[in-house]
Amino acid sequence: MLRSLCLLAALAAAAAPVRALAQSGSGELPAGQAWFRDTNVTRHLYSPTGFMLRQGEGYLSQKEVLLTSFGYGVTDNVSVMVGSVVPGWFLGAGNLFGGVKLGVEAADVLHLAVGFQALYLPVPFPGGTVGALHATATYGTRDLNLTLSAATLVTFPGAAPSPYPALVIAGGMWRVSSTLVLQTEHWFIPQLGAYQVDGVIMFNSVGVRVMVDRNLSMDLGIARVPKLDFPLPWLDVTWAFGA
Numbered sequence: 001m002l003r004s005l006c007l008l009a010a011l012a013a014a015a016a017p018v019r020a021l022a023q024s025g026s027g028e029l030p031a032g033q034a035w036f037r038d039t040n041v042t043r044h045l046y047s048p049t050g051f052m053l054r055q056g057e058g059y060l061s062q063k064e065v066l067l068t069s070f071g072y073g074v075t076d077n078v079s080v081m082v083g084s085v086v087p088g089w090f091l092g093a094g095n096l097f098g099g100v101k102l103g104v105e106a107a108d109v110l111h112l113a114v115g116f117q118a119l120y121l122p123v124p125f126p127g128g129t130v131g132a133l134h135a136t137a138t139y140g141t142r143d144l145n146l147t148l149s150a151a152t153l154v155t156f157p158g159a160a161p162s163p164y165p166a167l168v169i170a171g172g173m174w175r176v177s178s179t180l181v182l183q184t185e186h187w188f189i190p191q192l193g194a195y196q197v198d199g200v201i202m203f204n205s206v207g208v209r210v211m212v213d214r215n216l217s218m219d220l221g222i223a224r225v226p227k228l229d230f231p232l233p234w235l236d237v238t239w240a241f242g243a
Contacts, residue, residue, distance in 0.1 A: 035178050036214040039240040041142045042071075042079070044171040044185045045207050045221050049147045050111030050138030052103040053079045057242040064235060069097075073242070078102055081117070096120050103136075111138045130155050143175040166190065173209075181209035183221065201226060207234055215240050 039059060041051045046063075053059075053073030061069045061083075069083030082098040089095075097120070103113030118131040134151035149169040171185040189201035207221020219236035 036211075037243050038142065038175065038181070038209075038211060038214075038217075039243045040209060040211075040217055040219075040238055041145075041173070044147065044173060044183055045205055045219055045223075045234055045236065047147075047149060047169045047171060047185055047187075048101060048113065048115060048134065048136050049145065049171070049173075050103055050113045050136050051142060051145075052077060052101070052111070052113065054242070057240070059238050059240040061236055061238040077104060093122050094120075095122065109140055112136070113138075144173070146170075146172045179211045181211070183207050183209060183219070205234060214243050 039053060039057050042049055042053055053071065055073050055075045058070070058072035061071070063069065066085050066087060067083060068086050069081060071079060071081040073079050079101045080099070081101070082096070084096050085093075097117060099115055099117030101113055101115035103111060106112050113136045114134065115136070116131060116133050118129055120129045131154040132151050133154055134149050136147060136149040138145050138147040140146055147170070149171075150166070151169070152166045166189070168188045168190065169185065170188070171183070173181050173183045175181045183206065185205045187203040203223060203225060205221050205223040207219055209217055209219050211217040217238050217240070219234065219238070221234040222231035223234055224231055
């Protein structure tokens with residue numbers, strides 16, 4: 001539990017520069033830099049933020065070589081997403097996931113969203129169709145922000161019940177230049193289990209987002225998984241449109 005508290009304390013400490021940036025109004029258009037709009041600010045390495053795609057904006061994302069996803073802004077306040085591990089279909093393992101996200105700008109530096117994602121996997125666990133309902137709050141600007149999400153798993157008929165029905169996700173990002181964003185993301189599952197660390201199951205990650213231009217970007221990171229002696233690499237290449 002001590003490690004969890006240390007991580008949360010670090011995120012809380014990071015809120016000071018976020019607050020200062022928001023109050024000063026800085027971080028908009030640094031002199032001499034082409035500070036183009038980053039549509040990928042709607043998510044961290046994986047988990048969502050409170051920011052929304054604008055109407056007509058979208059992206060095609062290839063995660064970890066295998067996972068393909070497509071997101072689209074239906075309106076400024078409603079986004080949809082669909083995806084699949086495409087090679088699985090050729091192996092007779094059909095799979096599909098999708099979701100919807102609704103969000104509002106509650107204040108200049110406060111963005112709130114709720115969403116639902118459903119996943120179908122033809123495997124014993126979770127098996128069938130499972131879903132996740134989440135509520136997300138992001139504080140800060142598009143260039144420097146902190147996010148806190150709470151989610152609960154929903155199982156559908158025919159799916160095995162999950163032993164981890166709830167989780168909390170804390171994350172942050174800082175756009176340090178026109179083309180580079182620093183990111184961190186931490187998943188906390190406050191329930192005992194086979195992968196517990198001090199009574200809390202945790203998945204921690206850190207990475208960078210390299211933006212070639214307003215349309216093409218790449219996320220590079222590493223994730224710490226409980227009981228693994230080495231970090232797992234994370235790669236996400238995204239093509240955005242409509243920005």
